[in-house]
Amino acid sequence: MKDSELKVLVKKSYGDIAKKGGSCCPSKSSCCGAAPAEDVSKSIGYTEDDLEAVPSGANLGLGCGNPIAMASIKEGDTVLDLGSGAGFDSFLAAGKVGPKGRVIGVDMTPEMIEKAKENASKGNFSNVEFRLGELENLPVADDSVDVIISNCVVNLVLDKKTAFKEAFRVLKPGGRLMVLDIVLKRALPDFVMKSIDAYVGCISGAALKEIYLEAIKSAGFDDVTVIDESIFPLDFMAEDPAGQAIARNLEEGAEGINKLENLVSSIKVRAIKPKPIEGFNALA
Secondary structure, rough: OOOOHHHHHHHHHHHHHHHHOOOOOOOOOOOOOOOHHHHHHHHHHOOOOHHHHOOOOOOOOOOOOOHHOOOOOOOEEEEEOOOOOOHHHHHHHHHHOOOOEEEEEEEEEHHHHHHHHHHHHOOOOOOEEEEEOOEEEEOOOOOOOEEEEEEEOHHHHHHHHHHHHHHHHHHHEEEEEEEEEEEEEOOOOHHHHHOOHHOOOOOOOOEEEHHHHHHHHHOOEEEEEEEEEEEEHHHHHOHHHHHHHOOOOOOOOOHHHHOOOEEEEEEEEEEEEOOOOOOOOOOO
């Protein structure tokens, strides 16, 4: 399948999620989940106060952790949320930056942008805006953002190197990147890599961990640090569309999913855009 066709399918899948107000597949620690969104969110690091602070319909249970808890967001910051969905993390960030700061959410799915704007209106969030765009070509000015957050989204991006270069471009010198995502410990079987369900379910689009981290470093970031890592909970994969698609190709069926144990993990990565060295002239 061509990259352009795959991107259309991803947009359609997440557009359907926005319309239905639910998630794409059940999991405790993936970008998708059929368990109630509130239960999923509590299991990956959000508090009851977090859930009550956002408008109804903003939390779709699509994350793999809580980037707000780790991003060191300060009052007055400008925060960019990559793959903002219905606005859950953007609204939590808005509470951190206060009236003197602002939050920009970017998502490639028109239905998600529409839903996020509706949620912002419901919650009277005046310091949040949502923009339609792709991570490989962000609709954001150079050197304009203090903090970037992203929650289980970059795995869906076809050109991850360009996405991280764009993140580097829009961050101010000294700006911080906090990204939570799904990565691979080792290569997946070929039939999994070719599965559309596994791609939309955040599995087959994931990069090898070392390649993912190198993409961040090669974009120019310093202090690239994995601050937490956990194995993807395969016991839940047997229940979701991605897991079922994989199981159909295994002789043992759903039980064969255990063969993929330790291949997929969830990571939390922090990085910094370096400040220019005082007195250094690049042309000298």
